[in-house]
Structure formats: structure tokens, C-alpha cells
Amino acid sequence: MTIDLHAHSTASDGTTPPADLPRLAARAGLTVVALTDHDTLAGLALATPAAAEVGVELVPGVEISCRLDDAEVHLLGYFVDPVDEPLAGELELIRTDRTRRAERMVERCRELGAPITLAQVSAIAAGAPLGRPHVAAALVASGVTTDAFTQDWIADGGRADVPKHVLPTAAAIALVRAAGGTAVLAHPRSVKRRASVTDAQLATLAAAGLAGIEADHPEQPPEVRQRLRAVAAELGLLTTGSSDFHGDRKPVHLGDFTTTPEVLSALRP
Numbered sequence: 001m002t003i004d005l006h007a008h009s010t011a012s013d014g015t016t017p018p019a020d021l022p023r024l025a026a027r028a029g030l031t032v033v034a035l036t037d038h039d040t041l042a043g044l045a046l047a048t049p050a051a052a053e054v055g056v057e058l059v060p061g062v063e064i065s066c067r068l069d070d071a072e073v074h075l076l077g078y079f080v081d082p083v084d085e086p087l088a089g090e091l092e093l094i095r096t097d098r099t100r101r102a103e104r105m106v107e108r109c110r111e112l113g114a115p116i117t118l119a120q121v122s123a124i125a126a127g128a129p130l131g132r133p134h135v136a137a138a139l140v141a142s143g144v145t146t147d148a149f150t151q152d153w154i155a156d157g158g159r160a161d162v163p164k165h166v167l168p169t170a171a172a173i174a175l176v177r178a179a180g181g182t183a184v185l186a187h188p189r190s191v192k193r194r195a196s197v198t199d200a201q202l203a204t205l206a207a208a209g210l211a212g213i214e215a216d217h218p219e220q221p222p223e224v225r226q227r228l229r230a231v232a233a234e235l236g237l238l239t240t241g242s243s244d245f246h247g248d249r250k251p252v253h254l255g256d257f258t259t260t261p262e263v264l265s266a267l268r269p
Helices: 018-027 044-054 085-111 118-125 132-142 169-178 199-207 222-235 261-267
Strands: 003-007 032-035 057-068 071-078 182-185 212-216 238-241
Touching (some): 003 018, 003 071, 003 261, 018 032, 071 169, 085 118, 085 132, 169 199, 212 222, 222 238, 238 261
Parallel strands (some): 032 057
Antiparallel strands (some): 071 182
16 A cells, blocks of 8 residues: 555645546555645545545545644644534634635735735635635745745745634644544644644643654655654654645655555554
8 A cells, every 4th residue: 555644635725626636646656645635624525536436545634724832733634524513613714714814915915015916816726715825826926026935925924924713733633533533743843834843742732632743744854754753652653654745836746755554544543
């Protein structure tokens, strides 16, 4: 088995339609792929029948925006019930806030001289919930920058950044578990994120029901992966590997990092 447990579609901020993701996974040699769109389960209805057609197991998942102390982290929920009402309600609240945030970001960018519009950002999103990557794409398309994720524009704490509603991570873990799923912390020490999750924070989350951490990830260098595996072993946590595939938005491919069959079996509820 070849397993990639972190991929996005156009249901959030990826560029691959949900129905096409299993086909891409099959062509990449994967036998299992998880669809983990940001704060939505909407893509699963289209991806599930497509996965059956090509013989790829689709793990139903979601990537939830959370707050851990004073930093934002992302929690991967696997094998969740797509119609669980408490989880669906919280995801809807997060998505609604994402739209408010994107609208205010556009306003701030315009105040800073960027000639972008909400209509342009909505066109880039193409029906997906509005998010920061769509604003970033509009900024790049306008020619004001080649990288919008800087302090000049919309990086965390940047001039045009707007805080968003997020759940405490322990509450998100509880939601995932109540929806029949298993919780894994995504890219806890990505070199592209402003804050790293400490060993002590991982211990607190393990006590709150976290099942694992994403150790093998394209934004975590080998020495970081090694340390995460060591910490996970100390805390009794599983370690996963995933590409965090976003289609054309990131220079990674499905299957660039993978999870072992033994870990997948342990993640199943």
C-alpha cells in the first residue's frame, strides 16, 4: 500500500476538482488518499464515487483551523462522519468567518494601494470558500508583489492580515473524536509557519486525545522529522507522512511523503 493522508481540492484552496483527486492519486501509484480540505467536508460527495471507480481508498478527512495558545495550528481529522451535526456546524462557522476575513483583507490591501477587488478574489476561488490563498493569488496577479505571504501583505501579522475565528485545539480534537474520527496534528514544525509546536504543547494535546502528528512533510527538514518521531515515541503518538497536495498552488506531488499501512490501521476508529 502507498498512502498519502493530506490532500486538498477546489472545495477549499486546492486546484484539483474533488472528483479528479482519486484519479490523480491512482496515476501517482497511491492506493489510499485522504481528502482533507480546509474547514469543509463538501468535496467528499464528489470524490467518493470517483475513488471507487479507480480502486483507490478515499479516507474522509478535514483540516481544521485551530488556536494553540497564541498561535494558529491545523488539525487533521480522519474517518469523520461527514454529516455529524456539531462538526458540520463548527466548520460552517469557520467558513463564514473566512469570508468575512477575506473581505476585510481585500479592503486593507486596497487601502495599501493594491488594485484588487472582492469580485476578482471570488473568481479565483471559483465557488470554494474564500480564503487567504485566493487573496494572495489576486495580489500576485495585480503585479504588486511576487509573494503575498510577507509582512508587507498578508502573512500572519502582516499589514493586511486579519485575525480569524478559530477553535482551541483541544476542542477541535474533541469534535473530531465525537464525530467518530481520529485527530492528527498537521505539520507541527513547518519552516514556513510563524510558530512551532513545542514538546510540552504536544504532551498537552496527547493528553487531550490527539492520536498522532504529521512528521514527514515537505515543509519539515529531515532533522525536524527525526525529532518529531522521537517526541511521538515518548508520548505514545503515531507519526504520519503526507504531501499536503494543493495542485498547482504548491511545488509538491501526491505521494511525495507517505504513511505506513501499520499507522493507517492504527488511525482507523
